């Protein structure tokens with residue numbers, strides 16, 4: 001029987017040019033932005049953040065280690081005009097594409113309602129997220145329903161989906177920080193066919209998409225069964241984001257304020 005794992009691991013890739021190892025010096029070397037290393041973390045049911053909220057419902061946020069050794073939460077800048085996204089439906093039968101595209105768009109609407117970030121659909125794409133090409137993505141987030149052989153991201157045969165982020169870091173005399181610059185979601189076409197269409201409690205396609213969008217926003221796994229960010233989708237999975245997931249999204253989104261990205265750091269907003 002097919003496993004209902006929404007994803008067994010999450011890839012975080014320090015970026016923007018993952019795998020290319022560039023360093024760019026700006027303003028007489030005062031500001032350095034760029035890639036440090038390709039980092040792959042395998043987190044299965046990761047720890048619940050110490051910054052828990054609510055009654056027994058928690059969340060866990062992806063963290064970025066800065067040059068000083070300090071860690072900060074990896075966030076999109078919610079004050080950028082929009083986080084753009086495109087959808088690749090190449091792995092899905094033609095007759096099913098419109099429905100899946102609409103489910104992805106509905107899921108982004110639900111995510112936006114929870115985190116206050118504006119996500120803007122900019123069309124379809126043939127781009128397939130890989131560990132080394134995220135900086136060249138045609139939108140800030142690409143959701144690709146493609147077979148697991150199309151990407152080197154570790155979507156094994158039994159998984160329903162996979163999601164993650166990449167980010168840029170900076171450090172100067174004025175300070176240091178990090179901002180998420182790209183996100184990605186891989187949806188298993190066979191997994192999409194095996195889940196219940198639409199949104200709602202349990203093993204629904206909407207829940208799988210929302211779980212992976214959670215990763216593309218910076219949420220990590222938690223062990224609570226009542227959380228959408230539990231690594232396994234089951235009949236007890238809530239209808240969309242649960243209270244803990246929503247508390248985490250508030251820490252990532254608009255209500256947590258802007259990410260003060262220095263002007264010297266070129267973070268390309270697409271679209």
Ligand SMILES: [Zn+2]
Nearest residue numbers: 006007008231
């Ligand atoms: Zn997951």
